[in-house]
Amino acid sequence: MNSHISLKESIQQLAKDLNIQKIGFSNAENFEYLRKSLLEQKAAGHTSGFEHQNLDERLQPRLSVEDAKTIISIGLAYPSKMPKFERSEYRRGSFARASWGEDYHVILNEKLKNLAQGIEQLAGTFHFKAMVDTGALIDVAVAARAGLGFIGKNGLLISKEYGSWLYLGELVTNLEIEPDVPVTYNCGDCTRCLDFCPTKALFGDGRMNAQRCLSFQTQNKGIMDEEYREKIKTVIYGCDICQIVCPYNKGIDNHFHQKMEPDPELVNPELIPLLNLSNKQFTDKFGRLAGSWRGKNPIQRNAIYALANANDKSAIPKLREIAGIAPRDDMVDAAKWALRKLDKSDKADKA
Numbered sequence: 177m178n179s180h181i182s183l184k185e186s187i188q189q190l191a192k193d194l195n196i197q198k199i200g201f202s203n204a205e206n207f208e209y210l211r212k213s214l215l216e217q218k219a220a221g222h223t224s225g226f227e228h229q230n231l232d233e234r235l236q237p238r239l240s241v242e243d244a245k246t247i248i249s250i251g252l253a254y255p256s257k258m259p260k261f262e263r264s265e266y267r268r269g270s271f272a273r274a275s276w277g278e279d280y281h282v283i284l285n286e287k288l289k290n291l292a293q294g295i296e297q298l299a300g301t302f303h304f305k306a307m308v309d310t311g312a313l314i315d316v317a318v319a320a321r322a323g324l325g326f327i328g329k330n331g332l333l334i335s336k337e338y339g340s341w342l343y344l345g346e347l348v349t350n351l352e353i354e355p356d357v358p359v360t361y362n363c364g365d366c367t368r369c370l371d372f373c374p375t376k377a378l379f380g381d382g383r384m385n386a387q388r389c390l391s392f393q394t395q396n397k398g399i400m401d402e403e404y405r406e407k408i409k410t411v412i413y414g415c416d417i418c419q420i421v422c423p424y425n426k427g428i429d430n431h432f433h434q435k436m437e438p439d440p441e442l443v444n445p446e447l448i449p450l451l452n453l454s455n456k457q458f459t460d461k462f463g464r465l466a467g468s469w470r471g472k473n474p475i476q477r478n479a480i481y482a483l484a485n486a487n488d489k490s491a492i493p494k495l496r497e498i499a500g501i502a503p504r505d506d507m508v509d510a511a512k513w514a515l516r517k518l519d520k521s522d523k524a525d526k527a
Contacts, residue, residue, distance in 0.1 A: 183299055184353050190294040191250065195432055196287060197338055198251035200322030200356045204237040204244035204348060207317050211235055217383060224386035226395075233312040240305045240312055243350040247313075249322035250291065251335065251342035252284060253430035256419075261440030267491075268444040269482045272391065272414025273341065275467030276438035282464075283435055284308040284345040292347055299351060308345040315344040322346075323356035327382045330369040330418035336361060339425035369418035374407040378418065390415035394478050395470050399506045405481045405513065412445075412478035413467035447479045447486075448494055477506045484514035487521050 184201060191199040214231060217223050228234050237244045256273055274280065288306035296302065307313055316333045320326055325335035325342070332340040336359075370378045377388035386392050391414045393404045408415075419425055431437070442465060453461065458472035467475070480498070483491040492515065499511035 182354075183351070186298050187248065187291075187295055187353070190291065190298070194287060194290055194294065196250050196291065197253040197430070197432060198249075198319075198324045198335060198342065200249045200319065200324045201353045202247045202249060202318060202322035203355050204241075204247050206237065207235045207314065210314065210317060213383065220385075222383070222385040222387060224389075224392045226392075228310070228312045230312065234314055237313060237348045240307070241303050241348045241350060243303060244348050246349050246351050246353040246355070247318050247322065248291070248347040248349060248351075248353075249315075249319045249324055250284075250287065250345055250347075251319065251324050251333070251338065252280070252287060252345075252436075253338040253432055254280070254341050254343060254436045255429060255431055255438065256339075256341050256416075256425065257429040258438060258444070259440055261444050264446055266446035266448050267410070267483060267486045267488045269410045269412040269447050269450070269479055271443040271445075271465060271467045272411060272416045273419075274343075275413055275465045276443050277433070277436035278464050279466040279469075280343040280436070281308050281310065281466065283433065284343055288345050288347055295347075295349075295351070303350040305348045306345065307348065308343075311346075313346060313348070315346065318346050319344050320358055321355075323358055326359050326362050328369065328422065328424075329363050329367065329380050329382060330373075330378055330422065331382050331384050332419065334363075334422065334424045335359075336424070338430055339428040340419050340422060341425065341428060341430055366423060368421040368423065372417055372421045374417065375404065390417075395474060397470065397474055397506070399509050400477065400481070402513070406485055408478060408481060409485050410447075410482040412447075412450075412475050412482055447483050447488070448491055450479045451476055451494060451498065473504065473506065477510045480507065480510035480514050484517040487518065489518055489522065492518060 233239045285308055292304055316327050319333045325333045328334040334340045370380050375388045377384045390408055393400055394413050462468040495511045495515050498507050502508045
């Protein structure tokens, strides 16, 4: 390594070479300032249950790497605009953008592995642990401390260059590297995400009632509360509304990673054929998407709500069949609800 170039600069260059859009460095001190808020959220029933369950591990990097000194935070920018898809005889649903392309957990873990190997060549053997989303630490808190962006009122990390269309991951390391400073920009007076959230899930301080978030509702198994069924419209996985309306995302469409590019046939799937898929067929077709992680059951249930929301009367025979013989309560309940909705719309059309 050139003695005039610091380890930090060498890692920044390595990140560029690896096609990592954002990299930042923070100290590995704890995140204890979040404890009270996280405990309040849990007590109020506002958590999704998908979070890492050990609170100490979420707040204390040194429980993951005993001699941790620096956390290296990275952001990979992902696309937000869809290429045109072929029209078909069937109505289509959609997966939210975080499920476009190959599962981002796989892509990020691969990048973090390559980054760690590159750092090892620069600095020699070091202790580290890679984390993505399902890891212990809170990615947005790490990324904000490392200066990648700020935590918006929608709870997402927002950067000037890439908006909130960023997948985040980190390496907790025992390297000593000068930390970066948090950014100076923020949401200001803007409340667009709060105003447009269909379920009023956001509190405006970066926290939310995750149980009310449509993204959670589409992933939660079982029978969806009626309150949310029309609000998902034809989205069968996730929700992008608080990102779509954010001014920081205006005009931003990131195309840096071939593996993140969406296949329109997969992320805008035909709804009626989707209802016929077995577990194996679903996995074969959708298994590489992040949105397949809960299996086919919630996706098929959501497809039924979507057909009703799209007022697709061609689905009535299929819905009648499901309402009569489906072995799953959530499918029977969804089909009966959809049939009532379509019947009401039919009567209104004839009136």
